[in-house]
Amino acid sequence: MAKVTIQSSGHVFEVKPSQTILEAAIASGVNLPYSCRTGACGSCKGKVIAGKVMHDDYQNTAMTDVELAAGSALFCCARPLGDLTIDVRESVGTGIKPRILPVRVSKKELLAPDVMALHIQLPASERLQFLPGQYIEFILRNGKRRAFSIANAPHADYGIELHLRLVKGGEFTEYVFNELQEKAIMRIEAPFGSFHLREESNKPIIFAATGTGFAPIKAIIEHMLYSDIQRSMTLYWGGRQLVDLYMDDLCRRWAQHVPTFTYIPVLSKPNVDWAGRTGYVQHVITEDIPDLSGYEAYVCGLPNMVDDAQKQFAAYGLPQDAFFSDAFTFAPQ
Ligand SMILES: Cc1cc2nc3c(=O)[nH]c(=O)nc-3n(C[C@H](O)[C@H](O)[C@H](O)COP(=O)(O)OP(=O)(O)OC[C@H]3O[C@@H](n4cnc5c(N)ncnc54)[C@H](O)[C@@H]3O)c2cc1C
Known part of the structure; x- marks a missing residue:
């Protein structure tokens, strides 16, 4: 050793x-x-x-x-x-060791043409302990693994909700969209990841998501609402078109009812009738907040966006230790 x-x-x-x-x-x-x-x-x-x-x-x-x-x-x-x-910069401990568990598919629900909500359930005697923002790995029959963020908060632990974007030609997501049946049994290992809410801080939060990068951020927001955490939070959710913001209604409801929550949808290729913000989330954020020194940012989406956001936010004063991210990289081949 x-x-x-x-x-x-x-x-x-x-x-x-x-x-x-x-x-x-x-x-x-x-x-x-x-x-x-x-x-x-x-x-x-x-x-x-x-x-x-x-x-x-x-x-x-x-x-x-x-x-x-x-x-x-x-x-x-x-x-x-x-x-x-x-x-190495050590992160705040989760204190939770990952476990391998069997799960049963309880529901598949199409949220957008290329996004599926997959609901899975643990055996009745088991509960999955996790922090909002963490992810699970499916263990495929051939031993390969695929990572997906948990989209529900830990208090709603009667099941696990995931948001899967269809990867064209993707081994796992094509299977889930086209073949996987409700009640099927799968194997996961969970929880993983150091992308989770830092509850010791009081700084206002900026959430930046693209596509299914919304999933772990939804878990964090639901946890904050459930725990009555009174920090100011602004969600910038980006997609090409409105259909990509597959839970836009939910975000608008939060914005209506929660005084600490602001929602800014951002489209990069909107239809002509779109009256909202356009461009890339990371640029819209620094247009709105040119001094990020007092904020914390939680960023999730494709690797290019996460990379670009980190550089952009640092240039606008965000301290390095106030940037938290999960990049949705592809599994290695
Ligand atoms: C920590 C973590 C959390 C994640 N959470 C989520 C989540 O909640 N929701 C979600 O939808 N995804 C999430 N992902 C991404 C997801 O795990 C991958 O997209 C996964 O590889 C999909 O599996 P697949 O078998 O369908 O496709 P794969 O078989 O892995 O991919 C098929 C092939 O497509 C290629 N490919 C396809 N499109 C592209 C592209 N645009 N750029 C580069 N290569 C491409 C890949 O290189 C690969 O060879 C997460 C990833 C990580 C690391």
Whole structure:
């Protein structure tokens, strides 16, 4: 076993030969930041201060060769070659270890031509503990995994709601849309992810979502409403056309009834009769709020949008530690 020490906190954990550094950290209750777990998003990137690592496959967009040469590592696919000291910004602990569970499909509901709400249920004796914003992984028959964010808040734990966007030619989403029957049994591992509400803060929140990136944000908002958290929150939800904002009605209802909540739908390719905001969410946000220094941002959607939002918001004063995101990367092939 290799011993890994986190320089800033002094936390130490052991890594088995079969484990990546992130897998060992999760198993030991050490909170490294992460999202995709497949070397695609870069959320778990940190520095190796002493010792050496070997990487499994990862995407160059998540870590460039220049970063690798300068001592960076992607801990979700790095394995230690002996003891290590690393440097990484630890995230707030969830204290919840992921478990493998059987689930039954209770309902499929088409929310838009390319978005399906999939409702799944755990066995009657089980409850899934999770934080709003976290995600589950389906374990396919061939052992591959597919990640989807939980769209309901933890208090509504009688079931799990997911919003799946159809990926053309996608192994899993094509199956769910075209073949999966209600009552089917599947296997998941959950919960995962460090994209969740930081409840210790009082800063006003900006939520930025595109497409099904709304799912984990819906979970966070529902949790805030249920827990009567009185922080100001503004949701910018972007899509090409209004049909992409598949729960627009719900957001408008929240805006009508919740004084702390504001909703700004943003369309990038609207019909001529659209009178609302146009363009990309991240740009509309900085048009509205040119000084982001006092805010927290929770951003979720495709990797390009998340990347662009991080750069854009930093340029408008958002502190690095006030930016939280989940990038919906594709599963590795
Ligand atoms: C933490 C996390 C949470 C997620 N949550 C959600 C969620 O709540 N809802 C949701 O809809 N998705 C979510 N995703 C994304 C989802 O997991 C992927 O889209 C998944 O790969 C779909 O599986 P699939 O088997 O249908 O497609 P795959 O078989 O994985 O993909 C098929 C092929 O299509 C290619 N491809 C298709 N379109 C594109 C494109 N635009 N750009 C690049 N490559 C493309 C891929 O490279 C791949 O080769 C999440 C991803 C992560 C990492």
